[in-house]
Amino acid sequence: MDASELQPISHFLNQLTPFDSLSPATLERCCRALTVGYYGKSSVYVPLDEAHPQLYIVRSGAFEVRSEDGDLIDRLGDGDFFGFPSLLSGDKVSNRVQILEDGLVYHLDPNTFNQLRSESREFDRFFNRAFAKRLRHQSRFKAKELGSTNRVSSLMSKHPLTIDINATVTEAAKLMRDARVSSVLIIDNQKLAGILTDRDLRNRVLAEGLDGLLPVHQAMTCAPTTLASNALVFEAMLLMSQHNIHHLPIIDEQQPVGVITSTDILRGQSSQPLLLIGEIERQHDLDSLISVSKQIPLLLQNLISADARAEEIGRVLTSVTDALTRRLILLNQQILGEAPMPFCWLAFGSQGRQDQAACSDQDNGLLLAHEMDEYAEGYFEALTKAVCAGLDKCGYVYCPGDIMAQNPQWRMTLKQWQTKFDTWVVRPEPKALMHASIFFDMRCVFGPTNLFDSLQDNVLESTKDNDIFLAGMAANSLQVSPPLGFFKKFVLERDGQEVKGIDLKHKGNALINDIARVYALSAGIKEVNTAKRIRLLMEQNIINRKDALNLADAHEFIAHMRLSNQGYQFTHNEPLSNFLKPQNLSSLVRHQLRDAFKVVHDAQAGIKLKFTRSF
């Protein structure tokens, strides 16, 4: 027998750690010792023979290892192993292995397994480590978070220093001295009323010649800017640089739970997206902005290759777009002069939802404080044209539907916007709604928030519990189904002869966005980011906890697949698209993707039942 006889098997093992560390002769001996089995879903569990433990090497298919109590220990796909703990420990088999997808499995007998361990240190070490890891019940199938250090909660000081609103500044200063901190939170009736910092004591007390008996509420900053503890560190940095402040109280459920300072953050990290935003804010002309924006695709690729959560990638990229938009507005105002009235720059669609990815187009509009005169019309015409053109040159192409601030149709006063929304809400024609749905994902990127709030409050007031409108929105969102056919096979999009694959955006994430939007509008929720909408819907018991978590997971998983697919396309110099070819997936991932689409399908059935009453 020459060495190449079982070539497909030796080739497979040769690419598999730790078998890749074996010599060719040993590898061939190992191949010869294998038996090959096939496990079908119909038998549910892999029959594990207690008397004959062996190493199972998964060649294809998907399996789940569960403990005696049914806890998930591991999910396995091509090139993964099971059965080694009892081979190493000699204990009897206690875990069960459930078959998720039919698969081919190689079995290695204990004698050969032990021989290989004694012959190769690497082989031995690999399985000992895997065993130790298994003992810690580590699950490997979750997408990595950007790193827990990237949440505000990981960097903030946990027990914030607080003082009552009626205390004097001297008392506050003593407290700060003893705790050796630079700020104290001011509490009124168990709620945060303000923050007092070193700088306040200097500027508002000492420099004014006031004495230490001054009550803290006269020296503090009232109603300070705050963040939630699960916000990204990066968002904290953004707020600080926007408002030129160094302390941010962290609030969860209206209770102060910590404080984060610029020093905390500096200690934490130096972050690439923030550097990019800093750079954007330093540029003084369009050409230099364009050259800075060339880094955005690279930023996206770095985030993808760091295996960041898709939701975080969306928020980071959108923050860059927001910064770019603001910078363009400010630069053009330097040329055109002060605006004749307050206005808000509105972002719709993906920028509104903070889930931008590669090759986003722009969807924006302008909200004006009051009617324009001739001068104002000319001013905003010039401003919006310049900003939209700038965004286009920076890689955010013009909106094909012309939903842009440079289109006079989408430059309106508060009154006009309200009337516009009313036409959609009062007479929800399916066709009109199809185009209008992106407007309901709106966010203010620039301008006074109170102006924007009055528009949003008004819109939500009219949509909340508005059965007819919600039925229209729900029916509209049900027009596309997730790509699962009969027998749970994937339905692939075709372009003539060519198979384009699964459309992860329009048949996946867009459907979840639609579902979250309908629920959010029905409950009058202001948030427009899909993940946050789902979280709020769960907290308000509008969607039950299990469904909400499933939907959020499905959203994250599909978005993650879409981004990593684009990462693959990018590194292989292919044009970026939303289409994924399922044959390129391992069965484990195929299984998870199918589960995710199943969740979307179920959630669609949910809104159908809740909002569209078909008699």
Next chain:
Amino acid sequence: MLHTQVLKSRLCWRAFRSHKEQLKNYYQALLPLLDKPLNQVPMVAVDLEMTGLDAAFDQILSIGLVPIRDGQLVLAQAQHKLVKIDGSVGQSATIHGILDNHLKQALTPEAAMEWFLEATLGKVLVAHHAPLDLAFLQNGLTSLLGEKVSLIAIDTLAVERKRLLRQHEVLKEGSLRLGACRDRYHLPIYAAHNALIDALACGELLLAQVASISGTEQVKAAELIG
């Protein structure tokens, strides 16, 4: 049930009619296997490389065997033999990659048939598109033993055709090729093309087919033999 009885009586008849002890044993060893559930039946996946497709004048070049025991392919007992031929491999070398000088160490056709009969004794043959392989083997055995030999086998192609027709699928051209069948069960693609690898590929396909058919009740060997 009826099918099993017909198969059994046919095997008994062949054993009775045969004048060769070797062949009598071969047929009789198969008899008790027919009513057993498939995962208890010893089987052997077989594949041949030939100089062409016509059993009347093309010759066997190599034989690959992979035994199946307790529903698992046993690679330790997998065997691959090259067979001497009259003349040259000619153009067929482009398909199987066996060149004339490979065949210098090969078995004579007679020795190969002796070996085959011994290696497959008491095991049900499994092949993809079995009629073709059986025709070559039967010819070889007939000229070795001097009496007509007729073999039985599980044909994974026939199993697949039946399964697809039962699902009311339209059979497209090429959809029953070994590679296409394996793809349907997400079995890995094996690039190499020799008798041993194809026997392995065919054996794996059978395991996958059995897993998908069996569900609750267990399939008996006779049900799959054409």
